[in-house]
Each structure stands twice: as structure tokens, then as C-alpha cells.
Amino acid sequence: KAGVTQTPRYLTKTRGQQVTLSCSPISGHRSVSWYQQTPGQGLQFLFEYFSETQRNKGNFPGRFSGRQFSNSRSEMNVSTLELGDSALYLCASRRGPGQPNTEAFFGQGTRLTVV
Amino acid sequence: KQEVTQIPAALSVPEGENLVLNCSFTDSAIYNLQWFRQDPGKGLTSLLLIQSSQREQTSGRLNASLDKSSGRSTLYIAASQPGDSATYLCAVSPRIITQGGSEKLVFGKGTKLTVNP
Numbered sequence: 001k002a003g004v005t006q007t008p009r010y011l012t013k014t015r016g017q018q019v020t021l022s023c024s025p026i027s028g029h030r031s032v033s034w035y036q037q038t039p040g041q042g043l044q045f046l047f048e049y050f051s052e053t054q055r056n057k058g059n060f061p062g063r064f065s066g067r068q069f070s071n072s073r074s075e076m077n078v079s080t081l082e083l084g085d086s087a088l089y090l091c092a093s094r095r096g097p098g099q100p101n102t103e104a105f106f107g108q109g110t111r112l113t114v115v
Numbered sequence: 116k117q118e119v120t121q122i123p124a125a126l127s128v129p130e131g132e133n134l135v136l137n138c139s140f141t142d143s144a145i146y147n148l149q150w151f152r153q154d155p156g157k158g159l160t161s162l163l164l165i166q167s168s169q170r171e172q173t174s175g176r177l178n179a180s181l182d183k184s185s186g187r188s189t190l191y192i193a194a195s196q197p198g199d200s201a202t203y204l205c206a207v208s209p210r211i212i213t214q215g216g217s218e219k220l221v222f223g224k225g226t227k228l229t230v231n232p
Contacts, residue, residue: 042222092218103149108158109157109158
């Protein structure tokens with residue numbers, strides 16, 4: 001059974017540009033959450049999606065956005081990139097709401113470097 | 116606001132030693148607690164999931180306990196090996212009544228474990 005797939009694995013962008021990251025959850029999982037990991041702040045929750053709807057959002061500026069498609073794949077977008085956006089972005093897959101007691105599985109992450 | 120703390124931040128032990136990693140959380144209203152392992156530059160690998168109604172879970176050389184009322188969990192690693200070297204993270208799923216089951220996880224900052232041959 002395939003795990004959580006995140007693409008691309010590595011990305012370098014220039015300040016001011018925008019970027020789109022992709023996450024395909026485990027087959028049958030309908031909930032996708034995104035996290036930002038930095039050495040200083042650790043893992044911080046960005047947002048979560050189920051059935052193409054954002055259910056919860058973390059404390060990040062509006063430059064961070066996301067969406068989910070009907071096949072449960074999700075994308076997150078960061079506009080007007082800043083140096084501080086350099087981080088490992090991780091996606092988590094779960095069966096779905098109403099079943100929050102299920103295990104979360106993570107992808108390998110996308111390493112974003114802003115120069 | 117739920118906060119998760121892991122102590123110590125780093126731990127170095129000789130191979131073969133049994134060890135305990137600690138995790139504490141401030142709000143006992145949780146669905147579950149999950150332990151993860153992260154190798155440098157990689158994603159998170161799930162190790163153990165403990166439901167709020169459970170006291171412990173075991174997988175191989177790993178045993179995790181949960182004391183929800185005191186806001187504590189421990190991860191016990193038996194007979195440590197160099198391959199166990201990694202950062203270990205614990206995370207809780209907060210029970211957010213108004214949101215009907217948020218999928219959000221709140222993480223500690225991890226314990227970096229080094230097992231020396």
C-alpha cells in the first residue's frame with residue numbers, strides 16, 4: 001500500500017515568487033493536514049482539509065493557502081515568498097473527521113529554500 | 116492552548132542501554148497521543164498511537180505509556196541500537212468540541228537520541 005506522497009522533494013525559489021506543493025494521501029484516506037517544520041519553531045500546524053473543505057487553520061499569514069481536490073489530493077500555495085518561509089513542509093494523511101482517533105501518516109516532506 | 120514539552124532535548128547513550136523519553140502536555144482533553152521518529156531531513160515515521168482511553172501500547176522494543184490525568188507520556192526503548200539514533204517526537208490530538216474532531220496535531224520539539232556503538 002503506497003504511503004503519503006509529496007512532490008517535489010526539494011525546491012529553491014527567490015524572494016517574492018510563489019510556490020505550490022503537492023500531497024497525495026494514502027488511498028482511502030480523506031483528510032489531509034499540512035505542517036511547517038523549522039529548527040526554531042519545530043512543527044507548526046498550517047491547515048487541514050476534508051472533502052475539499054478547509055476545516056481548521058493555524059496561525060499563519062494569508063500568503064499561505066491550500067486546497068483539496070475530489071480525489072483527496074491536496075496542494076498548498078505560498079505567495080510572495082520570504083526568507084523565513086524556508087522550511088520542511090510536511091503533509092499528514094488520516095482517514096477523516098469523525099475518526100480523529102486514527103493514526104496520522106506523514107510524507108517525506110518538501111524542503112523549500114528561499115534565496 | 117495545548118502545549119507539548121519533551122525533555123531532554125538531546126540524549127546520548129551507549130548501545131544496549133534501556134532508555135526513557137518523556138513527553139508532557141498541558142490539557143488532558145485529547146483524543147490520542149502519537150510517537151514519531153524523524154531521521155535527518157526526512158519525514159515522520161509513526162511508532163505508536165495511544166488512544167485517550169488506553170494506558171500503554173507496545174511494538175517490538177518500544178513501549179509507550181499514557182497518563183492523561185497528569186498530562187504525561189513516556190516512550191521506553193529497550194536494548195538500544197545505533198539504528199535507533201534519530202529525533203523522537205510526541206504529538207497530541209486535541210479534543211476540540213466546537214470543531215467536531217479536528218485532525219490537528221500539536222507537537223513537542225523532540226528529543227534527539229544518539230546511540231553510540
